[in-house]
Amino acid sequence: MAEWFLYVPQSRQGLDDLVQKARTAETAGFDGIAFLDHLETPMAPTSPIWEAMTVATWMAAHTERLKIGHLVLCDAFRHPAVLAKQTVTLAEASGGRFELGLGSGSMPDELAKFDLSTASPRERVDALGDTLRALRQYWGADDERAQIPTPSQPIPIVLGGIGPRMLGLVREHADWWNLPATYVDRLPEFLPKIGTAKATVQQMTGFVRSGDDPAATTEKAQRRFGHLGPGLVCGDAQSLGAHFRRLEDQGAQRFYVWFADFAPPETITEFGETVIRG
Template identity: 65%
Template sequence: MVEWFLYLPQSGLGVADLLERSLAAEAAGFDGVAFLDHVETPVAPESPIWEAMTVATWIAARTTTLRIGHLVLCDAFRHPAVLAKQAVTLAEASGGRFELGLGAGSLPDELAKFGFTTDGPGARITHLGETLRRVRNYWGVGDDTEPPQAPHPTHPIPIVLGGTGQRMLGLVAEHADWWNLPADKVDRMDEYLPAIGSARISVQQMVAFVKEGDDREKVDSKSRRVFGSLGAGLVCGTAPELIDYFKNLETRGAQRFYIWFSDFARLPSITEFGRSVIDAYQDSNHPER
């Protein structure tokens, strides 16, 4: 059975808005919620953005079933020993609902502007590999070249890695429970699969959801004006069309979808998507329900 996560960038929204959307997603049948991790909003630095681990902690405290994660935490923002401790603490506090999503940093200008690093992509990938090794050691499940921290996790903490470069895919094969395919690479999924080892496949997908009563042309044109650069990473459709679309991705190996709504996850979209897509999708796969 596939999993459904709401991708909820915490930029331009109040903390109360994030909670409201997360609670709506939980009620609508989403399995989890994922945030992003930046010091300033990409492309729109004037737009306020909340710190990623703090938001995740707050949402975990106010929900009961949603798994909580990120696409993805930036390796350069946190020392591995601190990151390991944060992950164990949040996993314990949430009853095992936290997943550790990590990446090497996607915006070099942001990393330099705030004094994190001026390393190039190759050096950042190398550092990410070291972080992954050290975090697992601190959790007591690695190669024991660092002293383990106490306490050890009492719940497994899945590791989610995104990216499509050759070296990143090597880290996926070595360390990841989940590999996330970025939205702008959705049409190239099949070419990456031989390199990901045993990691399960998730897909980030921008969705222009045509709800009942919506004007399809308006939904499609508005979403393409804002997010058309994603190419195949943006799909516009009614509930039946989206069900067919995601079933095709599932047949190609996808086991989780991070739904990124083009209307910035307005409550009616979350609720109707749960009813007309998630529920209907599961029912079509399990007609005995």
């Protein structure tokens, strides 16, 4: 049975709002929650956004069962030795609920603006590979660079992307591989390229709740997120359930559900009742 994660970009809302959404997701039957990692809100740099690892820590402290992660942490934001220590600390504090999602950086202008990196895409993927190999050393009890304490249990690693070199890192290092939303319709094409990693799908969802006007809900979702193409799916519980079942039949083992209405608690609750548990 596939896992369900609520994907919630932690911008334009308060920390109390995020806690409420996390707790609602936990009650509604979601298995986890994931955040993004940027220093500015993508495409809206004047909108406030909270730091990713701190938010994950706060959500872990305010939930009991949810797995906690990111799509994805930016490699350039944290030195590998510091990231290794942060990850082990949060994994242990949460009772093993933290997963490490990592990426090479999707917004080069942001990296340059804050003097983090001017590396090319190829160089950033190379750096991510270096980080992943370093993490294994820092977490390995028998390595001379091992940090104490070492993890008491394996920490799952989540990588995304579809480029050949990124998929090579997936095969070498990842427990989970995430297919970006804009490539949802190409899932079967990539599955043979991910090795033993389990496949996840990020899906923007225009959920038509009970009593909603389907045309109005769909129009608003298309206006906001139509640029995602197949990454946006709209419909009521029955049609969305069928959509996710098709993806599961194709090989998806986890869904990161991203709501076009920005996930108010009512949407999270009804989706859990009618799609996840339906």
